[in-house]
Amino acid sequence: MIINHPLLGPRDASEFTYMGDARLIHRPDWEAEDAVQQFTDYGYLRDNPAGPHRELWFHEGGDRSWLVVTRDTTTHEITSVELARDVARREGRST
Template sequence: MIIPHPLLGPRDMAEFTYLGAASLMDRPSPEDGLHAMHEHVYLRDNPAGEHRELWYHAQGDRSWLVVTRNTLTQEITCVELARDIALEALA
């Protein structure tokens, strides 16, 4: 699978490490308690179809990407830098 990196262009998926659902960026706060953290870490969906995922460019520029991918067809429809998404959430 080829991932179209927003800064570096098309890259082979072997350069990346898959880190799970992009919703993992929205961690519970310590005030939410251990139960909320347990659910966040261990109780994840396994969707069929379009899914937003975190990928880490381990063998490249070490950027974090949010890749929107169809898990049935492997088609990638969107790739964004995770830092841009995080900064938008703060604004």
């Protein structure tokens, strides 16, 4: 599988480590009244979708950047790749 890195161009997936659902870049508010429940859900509850899914990938064998990859889990077709920092900023949250 080839991941088209936004800064480095096409790279083999073996350079990357899959890190889970892209929603993980949005950490719960540790000061919230229900923070324990939020962090429990954050740490343990995951969807297992069939079809398009936003995922976190870490470029371990390269520039060590974090990416949000939108990939179809049934065909492995990648439809978009963005830097995770850009996604977090656009969605109003920090990484």
